[in-house]
Amino acid sequence: MQENILPRPSQPAASLSTLSSRVLGLANLGLAVIDSKHRIVLWNQWMASHSGLSASRVQGSELFELFEDLRGQRIEQAIHSALQNGTAASLPHGLNRAPFPLYPAGTWGGERMEQAVSVTPFTEGKEKYCLIEVSNVSSTMGRERQLRVQAEALRAQSYVDGLTGIANRRHFDVALSRELKRASRNDAPLSLLLMDIDSFKAYNDHFGHQQGDACLTLVAEAFAATLQRPADLAARYGGEEFAAVLPDTDLAQAQIVAEAIRARVAALDVPHAPAAVHPNVTLSIGVATFDKTQLNDAAAMLGAADRALYVAKKAGRNCVIVGTPPDQPSPPAA
Numbered sequence: 001m002q003e004n005i006l007p008r009p010s011q012p013a014a015s016l017s018t019l020s021s022r023v024l025g026l027a028n029l030g031l032a033v034i035d036s037k038h039r040i041v042l043w044n045q046w047m048a049s050h051s052g053l054s055a056s057r058v059q060g061s062e063l064f065e066l067f068e069d070l071r072g073q074r075i076e077q078a079i080h081s082a083l084q085n086g087t088a089a090s091l092p093h094g095l096n097r098a099p100f101p102l103y104p105a106g107t108w109g110g111e112r113m114e115q116a117v118s119v120t121p122f123t124e125g126k127e128k129y130c131l132i133e134v135s136n137v138s139s140t141m142g143r144e145r146q147l148r149v150q151a152e153a154l155r156a157q158s159y160v161d162g163l164t165g166i167a168n169r170r171h172f173d174v175a176l177s178r179e180l181k182r183a184s185r186n187d188a189p190l191s192l193l194l195m196d197i198d199s200f201k202a203y204n205d206h207f208g209h210q211q212g213d214a215c216l217t218l219v220a221e222a223f224a225a226t227l228q229r230p231a232d233l234a235a236r237y238g239g240e241e242f243a244a245v246l247p248d249t250d251l252a253q254a255q256i257v258a259e260a261i262r263a264r265v266a267a268l269d270v271p272h273a274p275a276a277v278h279p280n281v282t283l284s285i286g287v288a289t290f291d292k293t294q295l296n297d298a299a300a301m302l303g304a305a306d307r308a309l310y311v312a313k314k315a316g317r318n319c320v321i322v323g324t325p326p327d328q329p330s331p332p333a334a
């Protein structure tokens with residue numbers, strides 16, 4: 001039977017301490033050790049080449065005298081509790097991104113590298129020490145920021161109507177529900193406009209879909225430009241329908257805004273198709289205003305505005321009608 005023949009361990013070529021100091025020199029992170037009086041006893045090559053301070057220059061120096069701006073920082077607390085209570089800590093990156101004056105090699109005086117720092121206490125004989133490990137997280141953080149910016153841009157895009165550039169239906173739904181909560185909380189007025197381009201099918205049939213798109217964009221721009229307050233929201237509700245959320249706006253004010261939008265779109269003087277009811281492109285508008293008892297949620301308000309819009313169409317189009325709860329008759333066209 002053949003025995004497993006294991007190679008005999010050969011004599012190490014270098015002593016452990018030579019190997020240790022070689023490894024310390026090659027490590028791709030900063031390693032520093034301080035004693036209980038905060039004096040630097042070890043400073044590896046990485047720390048030297050990124051701080052511009054050699055080990056022989058810093059050894060024996062008091063850490064917080066050498067790097068005064070570490071005082072009052074989380075790292076100072078972490079070192080104190082490591083040395084006093086034996087507690088290890090990884091410092092959150094968010095608060096102080098670059099505690100040590102460390103720079104990417106060869107870029108003195110530029111921006112400090114962003115650092116992840118951890119602090120580990122240990123004892124050797126009777127002496128307490130604290131190991132500080134520093135890694136360069138600049139590129140990770142840079143990538144994270146870039147991803148955040150991209151995510152924010154995507155989020156913003158997902159709230160914009162691709163054709164007209166105003167808010168889309170999703171944005172409108174979010175804004176309406178947010179403003180409804182605010183209105184009921186603060187007992188504040190809130191109004192909603194629902195509007196529809198008159199005889200738009202005839203426009204498309206006569207001028208073609210592409211010109212129809214251009215007309216929609218023109219109307220959207222005129223509508224959005226009429227809203228003056230930063231909190232007002234102009235949105236494309238779908239197809240040739242638009243909607244506006246008007247916070248802090250009561251019924252009388254909303255009617256004025258609606259009338260201004262109607263007049264502005266009519267004043268664009270965009271020629272309509274011969275089959276249309278009016279010679280120029282116009283809008284019909286339904287108005288609904290929040291009230292605590294009946295029109296107190298999105299569905300009720302949208303229902304009232306939609307009924308008013310229907311009445312406006314029946315009343316000849318190019319007009320503004322105020323929406324009422326389902327059991328009340330709509331007032332006549334303004």
Ligand SMILES: Nc1nc2c(ncn2[C@@H]2O[C@H](COP(=O)(O)OP(=O)(O)OP(=O)(O)O)[C@@H](O)[C@H]2O)c(=O)[nH]1
Pocket residue numbers: 163196197198199200201202204208209210211212213216238239240313317
């Ligand atoms: N060009 C274009 N047309 C659209 C778009 N979305 C909806 N439409 C058109 O808008 C028209 C709406 O027609 P209808 O709902 O019949 O209403 P209308 O012709 O406007 O008549 P009234 O609303 O009663 O005045 C349809 O022909 C849709 O194809 C769009 O994004 N671009």
